[in-house]
Amino acid sequence: VGMAHWSERHGEGTKGRRDRGTKGESVSAIAPTAELKTVADAIARFDDWLDEHRGDTDAWPAFDEFIRHILFTSCGATHARPFRILSEGAGLVPLRSMESSDEQSVGMELGSARHGIVGHVAMTGRSFHVDDASQGELIQKLAERSPATGPHGGPVWCFAIRRGARTIGVVSVGQFGAQRPSGAVMRAFEGLIGQFWTTLSEVCRSRSATTRDPVSGFMTRDAFLDEGRRVAEAAFAVGEPVAVAVIQVEGLRSLLDRGRWDLADEVLQEVSTALRRRLRPDDLIGRFDDARVVLLLRRVDSELASLIADQFVERLASLPVIQRVVEGDIEMRCGVAGSGTARVPIGRLTSEALRLCGVARERRVRTVTDVFEEGTEGRRHEGTKAGGGARA
Numbered sequence: 001v002g003m004a005h006w007s008e009r010h011g012e013g014t015k016g017r018r019d020r021g022t023k024g025e026s027v028s029a030i031a032p033t034a035e036l037k038t039v040a041d042a043i044a045r046f047d048d049w050l051d052e053h054r055g056d057t058d059a060w061p062a063f064d065e066f067i068r069h070i071l072f073t074s075c076g077a078t079h080a081r082p083f084r085i086l087s088e089g090a091g092l093v094p095l096r097s098m099e100s101s102d103e104q105s106v107g108m109e110l111g112s113a114r115h116g117i118v119g120h121v122a123m124t125g126r127s128f129h130v131d132d133a134s135q136g137e138l139i140q141k142l143a144e145r146s147p148a149t150g151p152h153g154g155p156v157w158c159f160a161i162r163r164g165a166r167t168i169g170v171v172s173v174g175q176f177g178a179q180r181p182s183g184a185v186m187r188a189f190e191g192l193i194g195q196f197w198t199t200l201s202e203v204c205r206s207r208s209a210t211t212r213d214p215v216s217g218f219m220t221r222d223a224f225l226d227e228g229r230r231v232a233e234a235a236f237a238v239g240e241p242v243a244v245a246v247i248q249v250e251g252l253r254s255l256l257d258r259g260r261w262d263l264a265d266e267v268l269q270e271v272s273t274a275l276r277r278r279l280r281p282d283d284l285i286g287r288f289d290d291a292r293v294v295l296l297l298r299r300v301d302s303e304l305a306s307l308i309a310d311q312f313v314e315r316l317a318s319l320p321v322i323q324r325v326v327e328g329d330i331e332m333r334c335g336v337a338g339s340g341t342a343r344v345p346i347g348r349l350t351s352e353a354l355r356l357c358g359v360a361r362e363r364r365v366r367t368v369t370d371v372f373e374e375g376t377e378g379r380r381h382e383g384t385k386a387g388g389g390a391r392a
Contacts, residue, residue, distance in 0.1 A: 035182070035185050035188075045070065046192075050203065055207075060096060065096075067095070070189075071193075074189060075189055077176060078176070078177065080174070083095060084168065117158055118170055121170055129157055156174065163198060168201075218293060221289070224294060228244075228284055232339070232345075243349070244338075245305060245308075245334055245335070246336075246353040247309070247332060248291055248334070251331060252290065270322075279295070292354075294353070296346070302340065302369050303369070305369070306367055310334075317366075332366060333357050338369075338371070
């Protein structure tokens with residue numbers, strides 16, 4: 001990159017002299033090369049891509065595709081597979097599942113990060129080029145015995161993504177096109193992909209610091225409302241209803257007032273873990289304030305949402321950490337508001353769910369919904385038993 005910048009500046013400053021060059025002068029040494037232009041184009045593409053995806057809730061699947069596209073257009077590389085390393089010595093997982101922790105993503109592991117040429121690159125941080133004889137015969141044999149990543153067997157190019165002394169990812173290429181890139185170009189793109197990767201990591205970390213609650217990991221109120229508007233509009237566009245549920249951990253503030261902050265944090269962490277296990281990937285969850293969390297449920301009407309909320313509240317009330325809190329007298333309350341067939345703004349739905357949560361507290365019941373607000377406690381709890389698997 002520095003050479004490209006120097007070449008451009010030097011070229012502008014010496015343009016007149018080159019035009020007036022005498023016989024025998026070599027002008028090719030300062031002429032920009034196609035390889036440098038490829039590097040500069042890749043940087044410009046990443047800048048444009050980052051501007052477009054900076055605000056994405058999960059930008060990693062799109063970044064996975066970006067890496068494949070850049071390696072194909074710049075190096076002729078096909079069957080590229082970017083992986084992240086879960087932990088030291090653990091498995092490799094496709095980059096597109098960076099933010100996912102469900103069982104399906106865990107099942108997509110390639111295997112141990114210690115096996116094959118991919119594992120060798122992950123552990124040592126040294127790149128592998130199939131036509132580099134200096135790597136030694138044993139490395140070549142290790143590559144031949146590695147799992148096939150292309151039509152001709154093991155990888156032809158594999159490099160690590162490093163953060164300091166630690167490997168955080170690996171990119172494996174299964175095949176090159178008709179014209180293989182030079183070693184210099186491959187090394188340049190190894191560094192570029194690494195810089196792109198770490199830049200996106202820092203952008204995501206910075207965004208998370210401003211949009212995620214540090215204790216629960218839920219979205220902050222403003223972030224939830226912003227993302228909720230987008231999700232709700234997408235649902236309304238295809239005729240899907242949405243519902244908002246507000247769950248209040250009643251008694252949590254009394255723990256905070258008495259200085260039992262560690263216990264209050266433990267309660268909230270257990271509640272957040274339990275909710276994440278039950279929510280679908282396209283549902284949203286945020287922390288509205290110290291004692292209330294808010295959920296956006298897609299493809300459910302108010303009645304079904306009330307059954308789902310009842311399940312949530314019952315499971316949360318039975319958590320071991322809740323049972324241990326005697327002095328705090330923890331109780332769960334919930335208010336549910338649904339859009340029905342109308343395009344109701346997410347802010348209005350949230351306000352209504354907050355109001356209904358207050359009604360549940362006044363009536364000393366667990367759940368109140370906008371459909372069965374009047375005198376329906378028994379009906380709702382009967383419905384909970386019948387619909388026990390609604391969100392399972």
